[in-house]
Amino acid sequence: MLFLIVAGEKPRIETMTGRIIGLEGIEEAVVKIGQDLRVVEGLIVRLVCPVRGFPTPEVTWFLNDRPVKTSGRFLVDTRSNSLIVDGIQLQDAGQVLCTASNSAGTARASTFISIIGDYKS
Numbered sequence: 722m723l724f725l726i727v728a729g730e731k732p733r734i735e736t737m738t739g740r741i742i743g744l745e746g747i748e749e750a751v752v753k754i755g756q757d758l759r760v761v762e763g764l765i766v767r768l769v770c771p772v773r774g775f776p777t778p779e780v781t782w783f784l785n786d787r788p789v790k791t792s793g794r795f796l797v798d799t800r801s802n803s804l805i806v807d808g809i810q811l812q813d814a815g816q817v818l819c820t821a822s823n824s825a826g827t828a829r830a831s832t833f834i835s836i837i838g839d840y841k842s
Contacts, residue, residue: 729825732774736830754819754830759837766806768832770819778821778828785815811836 736755749765752758760766772778780802782789789804791797796805802821806813818831 729823730773730775731826732772732778732821732823732828734819734821734828734830735771735773752832754817754832757833757835759835760809761838762810762836763808766809766813766834768804768806768817768819770802770804770821770830772802772819772821772828774821774823774825774828776823776825778823781820781822783816783818783820784813786818789817809834809836 734754737753738755740757740759741750741752749767750758750760751767751769754768754770758766770780770782772780780799782797782804789795789797794807794810796807797803798805802819804817804819814834814836816831816833818829821828
C-alpha cells in the first residue's frame with residue numbers, strides 16, 4: 722500500500738510598507754496591504770492582498786473590525802485577493818485587515834486609510 726503525505730503550507734501575505742497619497746487627477750489608488758493610504762474622498766481604492774500557501778488560502782477582509790462583503794460600493798475580488806471601494810467616503814477611514822486562512826494556519830496584515838479631502842470640491 723502506498724501513502725502520499727502532503728504537508729500544508731501556512732499562508733503568507735506579501736506586504737509593503739510606506740504611505741500612498743491618492744490626490745486629485747487620478748481615478749484609482751492602488752495599495753498593497755501594509756501600506757498606509759491618505760486619499761481624497763470619492764476616488765476608487767483598490768487594496769491588494771497577495772497571498773501564498775497550500776491549500777490555497779481563503780482571504781477575508783475587515784474594515785474597522787467588521788467583515789466586508791461585496792455590496793454597494795464594495796467589491797471583494799476573490800481571483801486577485803483585492804478589495805475595491807468605488808468612491809471612498811469618510812466613513813471608510815480606519816483600519817482595513819486582510820486575513821488569509823487554510824488548514825495550516827492563518828496570516829494577517831493591515832492598512833490604515835485616512836481621508837484628506839473631497840475629490841469633488
